[in-house]
Amino acid sequence: MREYNFDGLIGPTHNYAGLSPGNLASQHHGGQPSHPREAALQGLEKMRFVSELGVGQAVLPPQPRPSLRTLRALGFTGSDEEVITRAARDGEHLLRLTSSASAMWTANAATVAPSADTADGRVHLTPANLTQMFHRAIEADTTHAVLRAIFADAKHFQVHAPLPGAAHFADEGAANHTRLFTPGHKAVHVLAWGRSAWQDVKGPQRFPARQTLESSQALARLHQLAPEQVVLPQQHPDGIDAGAFHTDVLAVGNERFLMLHALAFVEHPKLLQTLREKLGDAFRFEVATDAELPVKDAVRAYPFNSQVLSLPDGSMAIIAPIESRETPTAHAFLERVVAGDNPVKAVHYLDVRQSMNNGGGPACLRQRISLTDAERAAITADVFYSPALHEGLAAWVRKHYRDVLKPEDVRDPQLARETMTALDELSRLLKLGSVYDFQQ
Numbered sequence: 001m002r003e004y005n006f007d008g009l010i011g012p013t014h015n016y017a018g019l020s021p022g023n024l025a026s027q028h029h030g031g032q033p034s035h036p037r038e039a040a041l042q043g044l045e046k047m048r049f050v051s052e053l054g055v056g057q058a059v060l061p062p063q064p065r066p067s068l069r070t071l072r073a074l075g076f077t078g079s080d081e082e083v084i085t086r087a088a089r090d091g092e093h094l095l096r097l098t099s100s101a102s103a104m105w106t107a108n109a110a111t112v113a114p115s116a117d118t119a120d121g122r123v124h125l126t127p128a129n130l131t132q133m134f135h136r137a138i139e140a141d142t143t144h145a146v147l148r149a150i151f152a153d154a155k156h157f158q159v160h161a162p163l164p165g166a167a168h169f170a171d172e173g174a175a176n177h178t179r180l181f182t183p184g185h186k187a188v189h190v191l192a193w194g195r196s197a198w199q200d201v202k203g204p205q206r207f208p209a210r211q212t213l214e215s216s217q218a219l220a221r222l223h224q225l226a227p228e229q230v231v232l233p234q235q236h237p238d239g240i241d242a243g244a245f246h247t248d249v250l251a252v253g254n255e256r257f258l259m260l261h262a263l264a265f266v267e268h269p270k271l272l273q274t275l276r277e278k279l280g281d282a283f284r285f286e287v288a289t290d291a292e293l294p295v296k297d298a299v300r301a302y303p304f305n306s307q308v309l310s311l312p313d314g315s316m317a318i319i320a321p322i323e324s325r326e327t328p329t330a331h332a333f334l335e336r337v338v339a340g341d342n343p344v345k346a347v348h349y350l351d352v353r354q355s356m357n358n359g360g361g362p363a364c365l366r367q368r369i370s371l372t373d374a375e376r377a378a379i380t381a382d383v384f385y386s387p388a389l390h391e392g393l394a395a396w397v398r399k400h401y402r403d404v405l406k407p408e409d410v411r412d413p414q415l416a417r418e419t420m421t422a423l424d425e426l427s428r429l430l431k432l433g434s435v436y437d438f439q440q
């Protein structure tokens with residue numbers, strides 16, 4: 001089995017609209033101009049870097065924005081241009097919500113279990129319904145269509161529908177999921193959550209908890225995981241209140257290694273003990289206390305929103321955002337991790353600032369999917385990274401993307417037209433078929 005990092009290609013309407021309460025970067029940058037072309041090229045450079053480390057890399061496409069389908073469903077009528085003009089006049093906030101390029105954060109696209117772990121021996125994928133935030137909830141249908149197009153072979157893959165039930169089954173995808181394993185032990189799926197739909201659990205006071213316990217339980221069932229392989233910790237409410245809206249803002253794991261902040265989970269020592277029991281002595285972890293790395297710094301600099309990658313030589317490398325190098329406490333923590341008794345031997349700092357300014361670091365930008373050679377061969381879409389694909393995508397970005405986008409530019413009907421033209425071309429470039437509603 002090989003892990004592929006499916007990165008979200010950052011879409012042409014990338015902008016800062018301040019849409020996510022509890023996501024401090026989104027709140028802070030709302031209203032500022034963005035740079036869509038630079039954003040997409042930064043994302044492509046990250047893909048190149050990861051691929052050159054010898055790690056599997058692939059790409060997931062952006063979604064049509066503004067979402068005309070959503071605006072029509074909310075009562076705006078007429079031609080595409082008229083829908084946008086009317087929404088700009090009578091529902092400007094709705095236009096902002098339907099224009100976000102948030103599908104770039106593919107950690108939130110789905111939760112995935114590899115075939116080695118599931119009872120029926122297939123890869124199981126469940127697109128996240130993202131119901132907690134309206135601008136993200138509208139991603140689910142297209143994500144479902146895209147995943148069905150890529151993972152089409154029912155012999156190897158089962159793509160489930162997003163969880164039903166709106167707020168009760170609010171699901172944020174792999175941002176709250178970590179798969180750990182050690183040789184000789186069954187893999188463990190850590191499926192975290194921030195609130196419960198039906199149980200009385202103390203949650204955050206200031207910011208919303210997004211994922212429910214009941215969603216995490218449903219994912220474990222759908223993916224046919226054995227009960228002893230599943231651990232369901234609660235995100236620490238104080239961590240959420242400090243700005244850790246997803247688990248991956250304060251914790252990241254890979255194979256036999258977990259790196260976490262003390263405010264990532266409620267009673268983290270107990271969680272670590274459970275993991276040690278399930279994974280054996282090879283399991284390693286590094287905890288940052290609030291004294292070593294204040295949660296405020298962790299939320300601003302995102303050292304835990306790193307990718308921890310297994311390299312061909314058996315060691316691991318961390319891909320961290322450059323903000324972590326610029327923040328002394330976060331930098332010192334990562335350097336301590338590299339020097340520690342664990343498999344991480346290097347840390348690389350990459351510039352994904354355009355995405356970071358909306359609260360999305362390296363780990364948010366990728367969905368990890370482990371595939372056997374046969375599963376990989378069953379995928380006919382041209383989504384796996386190669387230098388040639390990189391060139392094709394970079395040329396596509398340069399051709400279609402604007403340099404600057406001010407939040408009010410989403411009022412321009414021309415932007416929607418440009419995006420449709422670009423995505424139509426992209427779906428052919430990636431051999432995806434007609435996955436977008438405007439292509440139906």
Ligand SMILES: N=C(N)NCCC[C@H](NC(=O)CCC(=O)O)C(=O)O
Nearest residue numbers: 017018019020023026107175246364
């Ligand atoms: N942690 C992970 N895995 N993903 C990060 C998602 C960031 C995203 N930001 C936004 O949606 C901001 C959009 C805006 O404000 O324009 C969110 O809050 O859902």
